[in-house]
Amino acid sequence: MSYSAAPDEPSPARAVRGHLVTVVDDPDTAGEGALVEHPDGVILIEHGRISAVGDHGALADRIPPGTPVDDHRGRIVSAGFVDTHTHYPQTGIVGAHGTQLIDWLDTYAFPAELAFTDAEHAAAVARVFFDTILRAGTTTALSFGTSSASSVDAFFAESLRRGTRMIAGKVLMDRHAPAGLLDTAESGAADTEALIARWHGVGRNGYAVTPRFAPTSTPAQLAVAGELLARHPGVLLHTHLSENLAEIAWVRELFPDSDGYLDVYDRAGLVGDRSVFAHGVHLTDAELARMSHAGAAIAHCPTSNLFLGSGLFSLRRAADAGVRVALGTDIGGGTSFSMLRTMGAAYEIAQLDGVSLDAPRLLYLATLGGGRALGLGDRIGSLEVGKEADLAVLDPEATELLAYRSARTSSLEELLFVLGTLADDRATAATYVAGHPAYLRD
Ligand SMILES: [Zn+2]
Known part of the structure; x- marks a missing residue:
């Protein structure tokens, strides 16, 4: 090879x-x-x-x-193939045993992400990630970085070298994580502004404002994310939503005034037609209707939902509500970098929902559907x-x-x-x- x-x-x-x-x-x-x-x-x-x-x-x-x-x-x-949700910094922890979302973050993801303040480490992992996804036929991905700006610099530099069309962003996270991974509302905004100036539209790179998920951002930081999104019409919003039942209960505790998980993002101005939400496994009908109205997209990550025991996403319910859906690997919660394997897992989960997805539908979800979810349907x-x-x-x-x-x-x-x-x-x-x-x- x-x-x-x-x-x-x-x-x-x-x-x-x-x-x-x-x-x-x-x-x-x-x-x-x-x-x-x-x-x-x-x-x-x-x-x-x-x-x-x-x-x-x-x-x-x-x-x-x-x-x-x-x-x-x-x-x-x-x-x-277009992978609409992944975390390149988690390449080294794929297939980690024994936990569900919140424990998995503490046990595996956060320790791995701490290492990305080292630019050489970030560059080395980016090289492995790009080699791996290109070997799987994936040419575009929407990826999380870590909260360190150097993680995003390494990713976009590697993408520029390869000529790929990629979207990524620095994680915004100002609470409920190890001190070494935390930013503040102010520093997160400043780092994001600098990264957008440095990378958005450079080569084929594009930026996504990337709060990790509601529990790890204060309301003040989510509001800042909304301002960043409003200020930069070409950038995306990329985060997690309604993946795991314990997570949803935690969000309810942390945001008692909000009318559910999606509403936390909505109040911050984060739900629109440039928003890509990973998972959405446990959304209510009202939340699906709101996402459809806003034109927001869901990145369905079947191997991750199975591996972390998060639940069974219903493509049928999302489609009936008119919500745009595409596929994501969610490395390292997911188990395969291959969008072919991801198509197979999406089929299996839909089978449990009484739906037999056909091959054109699966190929659409992994190619043009992904491009459209990322606002790139006219290009890829x-x-x-x-x-x-x-x-x-x-x-x-x-x-x-x-x-x-x-x-x-x-x-x-x-x-x-x-x-x-x-x-x-x-x-x-x-x-x-x-x-x-x-x-x-x-
Ligand atoms: Zn994820």
Whole structure:
């Protein structure tokens, strides 16, 4: 395998040939037309963007002479995956035994995050994280940093080097955590302002104002977060919401005047169409209705909800309420960096809710649905002209079992579904970032 950094110059023209598969709209509303495939297709890439996409037979003449053509015939070429909730600083504590949310934070997450005041440590973990997600075909992530600004500097510097489209932010946390992780309302705001000035819109990086969750911020800090969000129209709001029952009870204790968990954020001006809330497992109907009205999005993190015993998210209830939903890995509470594994876990949780998600819906949640949740639906998430050429190339013969099973599928939808059930990062044959090969398995 090999990794390479993005070139300093815009990528030269390149063509990628293979079995193109993409979802260009929400299958729930657009129906069968949402899933588009070209069994022998080609993507022409110029200056990092898709300039043409379609059947190879129809487009071969348009490929300029001398253009390199990467031949992935027999493999599925998809838009790169979008992970709408993760914590890169928790890469080293994935799969930690024995606790649920609040204990898990104290026992594993906070000690790991304390180390990120060391810029070299932060840079080293960022490198591992980027290597790992690119190997899984993920080209965009919305990630927490730690409360240390150096954690965010390391993440965005690595993203700039790789040319990836990434969103992250410094954790705002001024109570209920180890002293070494606490900021204040004032210092958190100053650090956030400085990081936005340093990184937002630099390369393909974007910023998210990131209070950890209601229990670790004073009302004063949440109010400051709302002011930051209002002052910077291009940045997102990224936090946790209604993940675990003990957490919800704690929020009720800490904010007795609020009308529930979402209302704590709402009163601070944090619930809007640039807001991404991780989990939302235990939301009330009124909270879902409020989120729908505000245009806020939920990052559903199925492997994390299972691993931490948080509960079973109902995609059906969120969809019925008209709330936008996408998928997140929630590393290190989640158990896999692979969005294919995450699609499989989302399917399993929906099964317990009486719903059988089909392959186009799962692929939408992991690609364009994620892009839309992050306000990037016009730039990433599907194979369409004008979009940024972030691609995941998937090999249906990556393992002996996958090859055996794939050979016994009779439709594209069945093949995609089997990938979501059986495949993981071993199925990523290549990952392209802005048209540049960022990971090649072979
Ligand atoms: Zn999380």
